[in-house]
Amino acid sequence: MHRSSRTAALLTAVATLALGAFALATGSDPAAAHGAAMAPGARTYLCWKDGLTQTGEIRPNNPACAAAVAQSGANSLYNWFSVLRSDAGGRTVGFIPDGQLCSGGNPGFSGYDLARTDWPVTHLTSGQTMEFRFSNWAHHPGTFYFYVTKNTWSPTRPLAWSDLEDQPFLTVTNPPSVGSPGTTDGHYYFTGTLPANKGGRHIIYSRWVRSDSQENFFGCSDVTFDGGNGEVTGIGSGGTPSPTPTTPTPTPTSPSPTPTSSPTMPPPGGDCMAVYQVVNAWPGGFQGEVMIMNHSSRTWGSWTANWTWPSGQTLTQIWSGKASTSGSSVTVTNESYNGTLAPEGTTTFGFLANAPGTNTLPTVTCTGR
CATH class of the missing domain: 2.60.40.290 (Immunoglobulin-like)
Structure with missing residues (x-):
């Protein structure tokens, strides 16, 4: 001994x-629930992929990701699936302030609210049907809402509620999932049609509203409607494409290899x-x-x-x-x-x-x- x-x-x-720590009043359910958009990838998820190293450290290559970590700390990427408010209860406008939508008003992720044009970006085709993926780091019932920015939005200013189209273009409740919760490949999957009449840079904004507690998750996915099929650029040295399937499948494609020294967590619950x-x-x-x-x-x-x-x-x-x-x-x-x-x-x-x-x-x- x-x-x-x-x-x-x-x-x-x-x-x-x-480490960024914050205390918020929780709802009735104390169990942990975590998740973030993986396709199209949220800023925290793609910056996590961008910064993975063989030693387990996360050192972003992308300049926007590096700026976010400089402001919020590397813990924001080790916990890329935790952009949450435990007291949200489905509230949006008036609860999450303008300019803080990407962080959900969570001070531990404020760096991801930065107005920049160099975030990792997913290339999409307006009006196309694609498979959306959302991490199920912890599995809980609830509804996913996806919004897109108006054509008047500019990536040079922080995202405000008035920058989003009035209604979500996709709403899904209790979708199926594959993979094991608590792993980097486990995720919900569902088919949706991307907004029509969109071109150039936009943000797809996601909300996951749990139905068994007050805990809600938020995220910004930077996209460009340029005829792409889910390719991701701006990751790593020069950006490595990462295609997203456009049709649903019950079996996920093999995830990118995770370094043997990257962070590990037990299955939540x-x-x-x-x-x-x-x-x-x-x-x-x-x-x-x-x-x-x-x-x-x-x-x-x-x-x-x-x-x-x-x-x-x-x-x-x-x-x-x-x-x-x-x-x-x-x-x-x-x-x-x-x-x-x-x-x-x-x-x-x-x-x-x-x-x-x-x-x-x-x-x-x-x-x-």
Whole structure:
């Protein structure tokens, strides 16, 4: 049994990511629900894809994505599926302010409200039927609403409610899904017809209104109506096309490979969610980080995280948490100063570990009390 604690040397030697935390009154259901538009891709989703690296860090190449992360922090991309308001309850105009539609008024994602012309963009054909996809990071009943901007809208100004056509062009309730919730490929899918008489740059604005709680999700998908079939440009070095099928299929196409060091989360369904990521790596070792998120309606006084190393890794140091190990099993509990977490609050602990071979990512579970 090994036990170690945070040291002052590590605090000065290791830079941890800034995490945006906000506390909002939740509805009646404490279970976590997460999702964002994947086709056409929302800004957070496409920026996440743009910034993936082999070490698990997210370093955007696209200048608009980089500006968003500079304002909102990298946590906004590690949690690309979490542009939410827990107290929305279906409210729109007068609740989400003009200029904050893309973030849903969530301060942790304010960088994605920036008025820029260089966001990753999906190429579409006006009036065409296509398959829409929406992440089901957590599966819940509800209705999806999709709007498009008026022809008078310009990408040089922040999106306002008056910039959207008066009615959604697509509304879908409880669509089917494929893939496993809590993974990057699981998603709802449904067929819809794109708005007619559109050309050039627009935003497709999405709302997911849960029917079992007050939690709602929001997102902006930058598109251009130029005769395209779902190709995505502005991602990575020079932009890599990513076609979207125009007809529905019960089996999703294979997702882009996820780096072995990218963040992992357990399938949601409880009040506590843990996000594990590799921050830095070197031969034989690495620096990791785990974010604990309180998705309940109660304030916690303490929390515990658990995982089992899958490929021989061993913990050597930890900070902002207290660790105990037994063989390949690791248990981390809070320090006295970071055990209290309000609803929708987050905290992070970091660690150093040895990795003698392939650094396969563990699945982390957590509980709050």
